[in-house]
Amino acid sequence: xxxxxxxxxxxxxxxxxxxxxxxxxxxxxxxxxxxxxxxxxxxxxxxxxxxxxxxxxxxxxxxxxxxxxxxxxxxxxxxxxxxxxxxxxxxxxxxxxxxxxxxxxxxxxxxxxxxxxxxxxxxxxxxxxxxxxxxxxxxxxxxxxxxxxxxxxxxxxxxxxxxxxxxxxxxxxxxxxxxxxxxxxxxxxxxxxxxxxxxxxxxxxxxxxxxxxxxxxxxxxxxxxxxxxxxxxxxxxxxxxxxxxxxxxxxxxxxxxxxxxxxxxxxxxxxxxxxxxxxx
Numbered sequence: 001x002x003x004x005x006x007x008x009x010x011x012x013x014x015x016x017x018x019x020x021x022x023x024x025x026x027x028x029x030x031x032x033x034x035x036x037x038x039x040x041x042x043x044x045x046x047x048x049x050x051x052x053x054x055x056x057x058x059x060x061x062x063x064x065x066x067x068x069x070x071x072x073x074x075x076x077x078x079x080x081x082x083x084x085x086x087x088x089x090x091x092x093x094x095x096x097x098x099x100x101x102x103x104x105x106x107x108x109x110x111x112x113x114x115x116x117x118x119x120x121x122x123x124x125x126x127x128x129x130x131x132x133x134x135x136x137x138x139x140x141x142x143x144x145x146x147x148x149x150x151x152x153x154x155x156x157x158x159x160x161x162x163x164x165x166x167x168x169x170x171x172x173x174x175x176x177x178x179x180x181x182x183x184x185x186x187x188x189x190x191x192x193x194x195x196x197x198x199x200x201x202x203x204x205x206x207x208x209x210x211x212x213x214x215x216x217x218x219x220x221x222x223x224x225x226x227x228x229x230x231x232x233x234x235x236x237x238x239x240x241x242x243x244x245x246x247x248x249x250x251x252x253x254x255x256x257x258x259x260x261x262x263x264x265x266x267x268x269x270x271x272x273x274x275x276x277x278x279x280x
Contacts (some may be wrong), residue, residue: 003213011016019051020132022124025129027122028125028126029132032120032134032136032137033128033131033134033136033137034229036133036134037137040137042122043165044203048144048148052145052149052248053189055090055149056152058090059087060089060160061087062090062213063277064083064156065206068157068238070082070142077214077215078215080160080244082238083157083160084158084243085240086212086213087158087159088158088159088167088240088242088243088244089168089239089240090149090153090212091149091150091153091171092167092212092235092238092239093210093236095142095171095174095175095235096143096175096178096206096207096232098138098175098177098183099138099175099179100199100203102137102138102141102179103138103178103179103183103186104182104186104192104195104198105192106172107134107138107182107186107196108192110280111186111277112190117130117274117278118278121279127271127275127279130242130274131271131274135179135180135267137235139172139175140178142175142179143212146168150163150167150168151165159246160244161242164243165255167242170235170239170242170259171235171239171258173233173235173259173260174231174234174238174239174254176263177231177235177260177263178231178232179266180263180264180266180267180270181266181269181270182266183274184273187270187274187276187277187278190276196210206230209223209226209227210232210233210236211227211240216233221249221277232260235255235259237251238255241255
């Protein structure tokens with residue numbers, strides 16, 4: 001008698017043990033996350049180098065190079081050496097860069113070019129399962145990139161207080177405040193031309209005018225309210241507060257609530273956009 005084929009073996013197993021129970025919601029999310037983790041294992045070297053070098057160059061150019069001039073001419077910013085002023089802001093800003101990278105071309109690829117999301121939804125996965133698993137993968141990217149940069153910045157003396165360790169969860173929340181709405185935006189794109197708008201008219205202006213390199217009080221009066229409603233400004237201010245040990249409860253909680261609101265509203269929009277695009 002010939003050996004049993006894998007199909008026969010699986011049938012015999014089901015007959016002996018009964019049908020497999022359906023996966024729980026948590027197991028489905030972890031299955032999606034495991035897929036993205038497997039993909040990342042093949043590409044992590046290039047991404048780690050890029051995510052390490054970009055903020056490092058800003059650290060050296062702005063924090064060390066320009067910082068020495070600012071310290072010499074005006075004695076720093078609000079009593080802080082310029083390096084310690086700008087480093088917590090770059091911690092928040094680099095999560096915006098990571099979020100943009102993970103939420104634009106890659107997401108559109110899974111929607112349109114390699115149809116990865118369609119394959120997932122052909123299984124018992126729902127749109128919510130897929131989004132939760134992918135958001136969890138993006139959060140892992142944000143954690144890795146932020147941890148690496150904070151370790152390097154600490155070697156340069158970029159943090160004034162040990163409370164700077166709390167920059168990590170704040171930076172992750174800041175990154176997710178960009179991730180979820182950009183997922184919703186990407187799900188409505190037919191091509192990558194819309195991403196040029198994001199990179200040219202969102203990322204660059206936010207980086208320059210959200211208090212990263214200078215206090216927004218130096219902006220014209222009419223521009224300051226614009227900065228107040230951006231997620232990056234709240235992330236920058238919250239990271240700077242904990243890094244310098246100057247947290248004031250009311251404003252700090254307000255920063256976190258604004259970031260959480262961006263995450264929640266973006267998540268809701270992403271679910272609607274993905275369902276409209278992917279579910280017949």
